[in-house]
Amino acid sequence: MSGGVDSSVCAAMLAREGYEVIGVTLQLYDHGAAIQKAKACCAGQDIYDAQRVAEMMGFPHYVLDYESNFKESVIEDFADTYLQGSTPIPCVRCNQTVKFRDLLQVAKDLNADCMATGHYIRRIEGPDGPELHRAFDGGKDQSYFLFATTREQLDFLRFPLGHLDKSETRRLAAEMGLNVASKPDSQDICFVPTGKYTDVIEKLRPHAATPGDIVHMDGRVLGQHRGVMYYTIGQRRGLGLGDDTGTDPLFVIRIDADKGEVIVGPRKELERSKLWLTDINWIGKGEFGPELDGLPIKVKVRSTRPPTPAHLRLSNDCIIVELDEPDMGLSPGQACVFYAYDAAAARTLGGGWITRTE
Incomplete structure (x- = not known):
């Protein structure tokens, strides 16, 4: 509660x-x-x-x-x-x-x-045991945040x-006369009371912000940044580069934490169609294995968007999701959640964590 x-x-x-x-x-x-x-x-x-x-x-x-x-x-x-x-x-x-x-x-x-x-999500008894399905209220559906629920946990959980x-x-x-009937929904990350996530990181890792170069995709060094933690993929505002960068607006395309570089480029360079995943949780039919290579699925790469068509690729110990249509601003660390490939895309099949994109 x-x-x-x-x-x-x-x-x-x-x-x-x-x-x-x-x-x-x-x-x-x-x-x-x-x-x-x-x-x-x-x-x-x-x-x-x-x-x-x-x-x-x-x-x-x-x-x-x-x-x-x-x-x-x-x-x-x-x-x-x-x-x-x-x-x-x-x-x-x-x-x-x-x-x-x-x-x-x-x-x-x-x-x-x-x-x-x-949570707004449905647990439905299927022929092979309990299944996880998207909520009736699509605007409140929380399946994206529950993709890591295991079969054993699902046996014990109710929604x-x-x-x-x-x-x-x-x-x-x-x-029922509950005192919370008109209470506003929570919208922020609970442990970030100011809404500014960098405040939390600065407190936990006070010496972690190391300045480095902001580098254009063509290799030009355009300026300096305060630390990679202050930037996210797809960011446009707050780069502090001024006007002498060319005609196109620049976006954060990639972050190289090892080199301490923030790589920027035009908006079209944000498009991604291949996602490498790790730590897969599978709650679909059967076990997760090579027989699923080529499986058509639908995926969510953001909680607020509807599932979109994709294909699952399993080869050479790699787990890759190929999006049927490229998406923008995808970042390592985000979740890619799997859904059944049908008109409703209601059943949640699991998902994994994005490690890199292409």
């Missing part, structure tokens, strides 16, 4: 239906800076809101201190990924480690029958809100 409307409605629905509910909120970071942040989850007010929902619905509520787990598994990884010139997705790491590994084990230790969350749209969730909250 993060203290938001979704997890609150999830818990309250289950309590109203007669299940024995135990509410758990995770304390993940120092609330001091974030306690007044209205649109970041898991702040001090959120713990209070979760407690009030539990009191109103008559079930026990506990706050577990997972600050050290979260710092090691999510925040440290977040900082190191940026310093490597990649773009991290901390919400996936949090689900993959703290929530669906550590908290799930707590639920099993309590002899719970399942662990329910307020009661997956068939609802957000307006229906808020209606239920108001109907």
